[in-house]
Each structure stands twice: as C-alpha cells, then as structure tokens.
Amino acid sequence: MYLLINVHLSIHPHHHHHQLAICPHRGARSLPQVKVGILLVYNINGSAAARSKRSKMPTQPIKVYYYPVSPPCRAVLLTAKLLGLDVELVLINIMEGEQKKPEFIKMNPQHTVPTIDDNGFILWESRAIMAYLVNAYGADDALYPNDAQQRAIVDQRLYFDFIFLQKSLELYWPMIMGKEYNEEKNEKLKEVVGWLNSMLEGRKFVAGDKLSIADITTAVTMSNLDSFGFDYSSYPNVKSWFERTVKELEPYGYEEINKSNADKLAMMLKKE
Ligand SMILES: N[C@@H](CCC(=O)N[C@@H](CS)C(=O)NCC(=O)O)C(=O)O
Numbered sequence: 326m327y328l329l330i331n332v333h334l335s336i337h338p339h340h341h342h343h344q345l346a347i348c349p350h351r352g353a354r355s356l357p358q359v360k361v362g363i364l365l366v367y368n369i370n371g372s373a374a375a376r377s378k379r380s381k382m383p384t385q386p387i388k389v390y391y392y393p394v395s396p397p398c399r400a401v402l403l404t405a406k407l408l409g410l411d412v413e414l415v416l417i418n419i420m421e422g423e424q425k426k427p428e429f430i431k432m433n434p435q436h437t438v439p440t441i442d443d444n445g446f447i448l449w450e451s452r453a454i455m456a457y458l459v460n461a462y463g464a465d466d467a468l469y470p471n472d473a474q475q476r477a478i479v480d481q482r483l484y485f486d487f488i489f490l491q492k493s494l495e496l497y498w499p500m501i502m503g504k505e506y507n508e509e510k511n512e513k514l515k516e517v518v519g520w521l522n523s524m525l526e527g528r529k530f531v532a533g534d535k536l537s538i539a540d541i542t543t544a545v546t547m548s549n550l551d552s553f554g555f556d557y558s559s560y561p562n563v564k565s566w567f568e569r570t571v572k573e574l575e576p577y578g579y580e581e582i583n584k585s586n587a588d589k590l591a592m593m594l595k596k597e
Contacts, residue, residue: 401455
C-alpha cells in the first residue's frame with residue numbers, strides 16, 4: 326500500500342516535495358537522497374510504525390522564517406535536517422528590522438526568528454519548534470522520547486540550555502558590541518559549564534545514551550563558545566560530548582548550518 330502511494334507520487338512531478346520529505350531520516354543516514362528506486366526499497370522494509378509516521382509528512386514544505394547566524398534558527402534547521410523534512414527557508418533580515426514588519430508581527434507578535442508556518446500552523450520558540458517537529462514528523466521518538474521520565478530529562482536539559490545560552494550571551498554579547506571582557510560573567514559561565522559537565526557524567530549525550538533535541542540546542546550554544554575561544558579543556562565530559570555530538574550532526578549539514586555561522590559570530594567578536 327505504502328509502496329503504491331510512493332510510486333504514485335514519484336511519477337507526478339508536482340508532488341516533488343513528498344519525495345523529498347520521505348527521504349533522509351535518522352535511521353537511514355547513508356541513503357542517497359535523490360534515487361527514488363532506493364527510497365522505495367527503504368520504505369518497503371521500514372517498520373509499520375515508521376510507515377504510518379511517513380504518511381504524516383507535511384503536504385507542503387514547512388516555512389521556516391530564519392536568520393542564518395541566529396543560534397535558535399540553527400538548532401531548528403539542524404533538527405529539520407535530521408528528520409529529513411522539506412523546508413522552505415524565508416530569510417528575515419533581523420539586522421535590518423524585517424521582523425518588525427506588520428506581516429511578520431501579525432504572525433508572531435514577539436517578532437522573533439525562528440518562526441515556522443506548517444500549513445497555517447504558526448509556532449515560534451526554537452525548543453518548542455524542535456519538539457513539535459519530532460512529535461509531528463519523526464519516524465520514531467528517538468530525538469524526543471515518548472517515555473515520561475526520559476522526556477522529562479530532555480525537557481530539563483532544554484530549559485537548562487536556555488540558561489546556558491543566556492550566561493554565554495551575557496559574557497560575549499557585550500564583547501561583540503565592543504565592550505570589555507568581564508571576569509565576573511566569565512566565572513558565571515564557567516559555573517554553568519561545570520553543571521553541564523556534571524550532568525554528562527556517565528552519559529554519552531546530555532539526556533542519556535541517545536542523541537536528542539537537547540543535544541542539538543546545547544551543541545549550538547557550545548559551538549558559539551568553541552568558536553569564541555572559550556577554554557573548556559578542564560571540563561572533560563563536556564569536551565568529549567561536544568566532539569561526539571558534532572560527529573553525529575556532521576552528516577546533517579552541521580558545518581553549513583551551524584559551524585560556519587558560529588564562526589561568523591566569532592569574527593564579529595574578534596574585530597572589536
Ligand atoms: N528563545 C527564543 C529566542 C528567539 C530570539 O530572540 N531570536 C532573535 C535572533 S537570535 C530575534 O529574532 N531577534 C529579533 C527581535 O527580537 O526582534 C528561541 O529560542 O526561539
């Protein structure tokens with residue numbers, strides 16, 4: 326049945342997006358993305374659960390309003406890539422105030438990117454968007470577990486990352502804006518990195534043995550620190566987790582979506 330649906334889609338060029346949407350996902354990372362024949366083989370062999378989820382793929386690409394260097398935008402785009410979702414990128418130049426335009430405010434009164442439009446369903450707040458994408462379109466619950474306690478740990482880490490990002494911005498944003506390095510803020514940030522180091526004790530990833538959306542958002546925060554030259558050599562769990570997570574994300578556009586933009590932020594820092 327599913328095979329037939331796919332064959333149907335594949336011979337109708339206007340259904341192009343469906344083909345892209347069902348293509349790469351976490352369980353099939355080495356599959357070539359363009360060969361329809363290979364996709365069909367994969368779908369035949371997929372589990373029943375995966376098949377029913379596949380049919381829930383968006384009927385049209387999800388619009389992602391974004392600005393490339395924005396860390397929460399990077400986290401959402403990485404998540405979409407891991408899920409193999411077909412997205413339509415809409416650039417909002419926040420440096421020129423495009424997020425304050427009436428059309429955008431109407432959609433998101435808080436005028437922040439990322440904001441998504443999934444066939445009329447509007448959502449902002451990167452961590453909420455990431456959870457929604459996995460819930461709605463994940464082939465399985467690996468990135469955001471259904472189990473209450475496992476999910477609770479992922480949620481805790483997602484909220485924790487908010488503090489982590491905040492403390493890192495408190496140190497580095499003034500420096501990007503040309504102000505001086507502040508030792509007190511550096512100490513606060515080190516304390517937070519120390520907490521992360523403790524949370525990672527005995528774990529491969531921030532919430533357990535598997536990569537989750539909490540790793541994605543935390544790795545985005547960490548990548549800024551890495552590019553800025555923050556010394557985390559005395560936090561061994563953080564160091565090995567970051568390397569492991571980057572490796573996991575590399576096949577999903579990590580360099581282009583995240584690293585290159587963290588480096589751009591760091592250039593702004595070094596200019597001052
Ligand atoms: N907590 C929000 C933060 C969103 C946010 O502040 N985005 C910034 C860019 S990184 C933005 O849109 N700034 C423009 C503005 O607030 O007008 C999230 O994770 O999505």
